[in-house]
Amino acid sequence: MGFCRWLFAVTPETKPRRARAHWRRRSQWLAVSTFALLASAKTVFAEQGAELSLQRIGSGNPVAGKQKSADERCQECHGEDGNSGDVRIPSHAGQYAGYLVKQLSDFKSGARSHEIMNVMAADLTQEDMADIAAYFASQKVMRGDRIADNPLAKNLFVNGDAARDLPACASCHGENGKGKIADNVIYPVIGGQRRVYLRSQLTNWKLGERKNSPEAVMNKVAKSLNDDELNALVEYLSGL
Template sequence: MPDNIKPLTSVFIALLKSKRGWGFLTINLAQLALYALISSYSAQANDQLAEKVGPGRADSGKELSDSERCQECHGSDGISHDVNVPNHAGQNAGYLIKQLKDFQSGDRIHDTMNRMAEDLSETDRVDIAAYFAGQPVMQGTGSTSKSYVRNLFENGNPDRQLKPCTECHGPNGKGMLHDGMEVPVIGGQKRAYLRRQLANWKSGERQNSPDGLMNKIAHLLTDQEIEDLADYISGL
């Protein structure tokens, strides 16, 4: 046995021989287990944040989103002050990048955003997305009291072939990686914005979801369900 280990071994044996030692070891083993658990959760959270933020440089994205006037509408912290303008706080970077590309290409039409996105380089898009994705995720302040809406959100309606929103958007609508696609955070999003997007998916005015999935889903919703879902989701 190495000489530098022998003193530690002697202390350990002495502790084992005393009742007080057992208590000391039990407490410290519990502390070590707690520290390990906290470290594991911390590492997992860091990995999830890195995946959400993507490869972009958030510091450059902060400057760009200011100089390109993104923050003017979407807020410096990604929380919009206009009920019609979406929050970007904690949004998945991959989703934001796709939307900026779609605004550039014309796959998604919005008079203001088509102009704002037209001169952005690929690096610009990635960095801006990283900045907003790294902000604390948007949170709602309450939701509708209509009980059927929560069931529709969480379980869908199999009889109508209507999938639950959580299947793609995750618990509480906080987004997830689904079939290799970064699905957006919708929980806590602006109510008016949610309502308008669902209506646009339903009418076909917006058509840039993969395989037209959102058009298919929104087409199955009634106008009242769209109103109530927008109310419920915005509160999550």
């Protein structure tokens, strides 16, 4: 259920008298949580525009997702605001909700393997996934701190390499790697992502240890990169 529909679907008039005290307490918590979330999301909407922000958030309830992401201990690793404090763990701030739901579903089904995430996703419902993803997606989009330009990586990102049938990263992941939705395909945010995590995932794509991209496109891309290119891209992308 979408955020606005969820917010107004239940009212005190639909509850028996003995439940109204509980409703008042819940309403107070919801009002405070909603106000805080909308205040923090104001910058996101201003920067991206309402339509893109709603695309990014998806159909989940970000208020419920904030509580669920705390209860399910997502915030312990990925950060309360979706910015990971560990270089090995991905940030989710401003990531497309649909992409996060896809990854959680793949962890749950085993299509993507990770000793911790397979366990964490095992008992999540689709509603849980949508809500948690909506919360992280509602945060300000992750951003790196570029130290210096890297001509090799920038050229691959912007232009690719036609001689090797290597597409430009930007053609899928958008300007500055902030992701996009095109032809019903969600291309995730990679600009500003954690450096060590990016390296591990590109390496896993290259070795075939991760295989859950549409039509195995990331396996093909990663296999075309030599070690110098892969490392250069990691440094470049993490700084965007």
